[in-house]
Amino acid sequence: MxxxxxxxxxxxxxxxxxxxxxxxxxxxxxxxxxxxxxxxxxxxxxxxxxxxxxxxxxxxxxxxxxxxxxxxxxxxxxxxxxxxxxxxxxxxxxxIPRPGFTDVSTYDDLHRAIAELSDTDRDIIGLVHWEGFSLIEVSRMLGMKEGTVRSRYHRARSALRESLSDDPPPPPRTDIGSNHGHRR
Known part of the structure; x- marks a missing residue:
C-alpha cells in the first residue's frame, strides 16, 4: 500500500x-x-x-x-x-509557616496597597521581597530590561510607601502642561 x-x-x-x-x-x-x-x-x-x-x-x-x-x-x-x-x-x-504578610486581617492595609499595583509591579515586589530574587533575576524571569524592572520596582515601592503613610497625599498639580511660573 x-x-x-x-x-x-x-x-x-x-x-x-x-x-x-x-x-x-x-x-x-x-x-x-x-x-x-x-x-x-x-x-x-x-x-x-x-x-x-x-x-x-x-x-x-x-x-x-x-x-x-x-x-x-x-x-x-x-x-x-x-x-x-x-x-x-x-x-x-x-x-509550612507562611512567610510574608499573608494574614490579611493583620496586614489589610498592606494587602489593599499591593492590590492597587499593576499585576507586573505586584509580581516584581513579590519576587523581590517574598521570593528573595534580585532585580536582575526578576528582569530575566519577566523578560524585561533590567532598567525597566528597576524603575518599576522603585515606583511601586514609592506607591506602597505613600499608600501606607499616615500623611495625606499631596494635592494634585493643576499647572501640568502650562508654563505658568516657569521661565525658559
Whole structure:
C-alpha cells in the first residue's frame, strides 16, 4: 500500500468514526470539555501509527477505539497522578509557616496597597521581597530590561510607601502642561 493510499484510508476512517469517538470520550471523561482534547490526541496517535492501519475496513473501527481507550487510560492515570500530587502539596503547604504578610486581617492595609499595583509591579515586589530574587533575576524571569524592572520596582515601592503613610497625599498639580511660573 502506498503512502497516499494509506493517507486516504485514514482520512476516510477519521471522517466516518471521529463523531463516535467524540461521543465515547464525552461519556467517559470526568470533565466533558476534555473530550475534544482526547479526540485530538487519539487522531494524532492514529496518524503516527497509520502504518499499522488494518488492511480490512471492518477492523479499522475497533482499532481506532483501541487507540482511544489507551489515550483515555493514559489521561485517567495522568489525572490521578496530578490529583495525588496536589493532595501531597496541600499537605506539605499546610505544615509550612507562611512567610510574608499573608494574614490579611493583620496586614489589610498592606494587602489593599499591593492590590492597587499593576499585576507586573505586584509580581516584581513579590519576587523581590517574598521570593528573595534580585532585580536582575526578576528582569530575566519577566523578560524585561533590567532598567525597566528597576524603575518599576522603585515606583511601586514609592506607591506602597505613600499608600501606607499616615500623611495625606499631596494635592494634585493643576499647572501640568502650562508654563505658568516657569521661565525658559
Amino acid at each position: 502506498t503512502a497516499e493510499d494509506r493517507r486516504q484510508r485514514v482520512e476516510r476512517a477519521v471522517q466516518e468514526h471521529a463523531p463516535a469517538l467524540l461521543g465515547y470520550f464525552a461519556r467517559r471523561a470526568v470533565q466533558r470539555e476534555d473530550a475534544a482534547d482526547l479526540l485530538a490526541e487519539t487522531l494524532l496517535v492514529l496518524w503516527r501509527r497509520s502504518r499499522s492501519l488494518p488492511d480490512v475496513d471492518d477492523e479499522i473501527r475497533p482499532w481506532m477505539f483501541g487507540i482511544a481507550r489507551n489515550v483515555l487510560m493514559h489521561h485517567r492515570r495522568h489525572r490521578a497522578r496530578q490529583g495525588a500530587l496536589v493532595d501531597r502539596l496541600r499537605g506539605i503547604l499546610s505544615t
